[in-house]
Amino acid sequence: MVTIEDVKKAQRNIRGTAERTPLIFSESLSEKTGAEIYLKLDTLQPTGSFKIRGAANAVARLSEEERKNGVVTASTGNFGRALSYAGKQAGVPVTVCLSRLVPQNKVEAVRELGATVEICGNTQDEAMARAAGLVETQQMKIISPFDDADVIAGQGTIGLEILEDLPETDMAVIALSGGGLIAGIALALRHEKPDIGVTGVSTRQCPAMYESLKAGHPVDVPEHESVADSLGGGIGLENRYSFAMVRDLVGAENIVLLAEDEIKNGMCALHEAENIVAEGGGAVGVAALLAGKIKSEDIQGKKIVCHISGGNVAEDVFAKIVAA
CATH class of the missing domain: 3.40.50.1100 (Rossmann fold)
Incomplete structure (x- = not known):
């Protein structure tokens, strides 16, 4: 089991290797959604993503x-x-x-x-x-990218930083693939604010965690090519940590799925609003809000943090998407 103490220790362990990334307010995205939208920019990490x-x-x-x-x-x-x-x-x-x-x-x-x-x-x-x-x-x-206690604790440092910068956060919208990211963040957020909203966003091309939660146990799903390539892959049939944590801290009812065009729209919106280059998986939080995937009454006038998880997209691919 991963604990909040593990996350706090991780915060000390990663200093000097990972950056403490900024949380910025987006006036443009706030106007479009009716919420107060803040962006947690892990695109600024040394390797271009939260990983x-x-x-x-x-x-x-x-x-x-x-x-x-x-x-x-x-x-x-x-x-x-x-x-x-x-x-x-x-x-x-x-x-x-x-x-x-x-x-x-x-x-x-x-x-x-x-x-x-x-x-x-x-x-x-x-x-x-x-x-x-x-x-x-x-x-x-x-070392699993998502189903490893030390990895999950490291990702949880994002949650600590969010509440340090914006204690009044009402909801965090987080990319979801294998579940290590959202598990760590949700653990940190809910320790301080048990009632905070946490929404996971996956691609329809490979919603492994969502389908596993619906089934009540880890399942295999077909993996198809996606503009959100970082969200591909299964969660492992012998999953040890992330499945149970996402089940208990998030739940299938708080997961939304996006089509490819919706993800591309999120990438375009981030670039237009804040000149941010986000890969598909990094833009899904904003994409979900713009696509109306989260109930209006849950976000109107609320402080919503979208985690921008990564920006490692090929220049030619990104240029083609934003030019379309």
């Missing part, structure tokens, strides 16, 4: 033997980049398994940080199976 928080905490918590043997993960790109960065700073060898769905710009970003990269399979789950194999053959420690 550095969990990766830095996980690396900080390694034993000496684990540091020597190295670590392995499977990633849709952003966690692989973050773990490579944190590992390089700490002198820890990193291997990253990526599926063929991962965009080339994210593959190259991982390689540039000195990690060993393996391209394997057509889905995130297949890449994770390869990572598990390396644990058996090379005694590496596997």
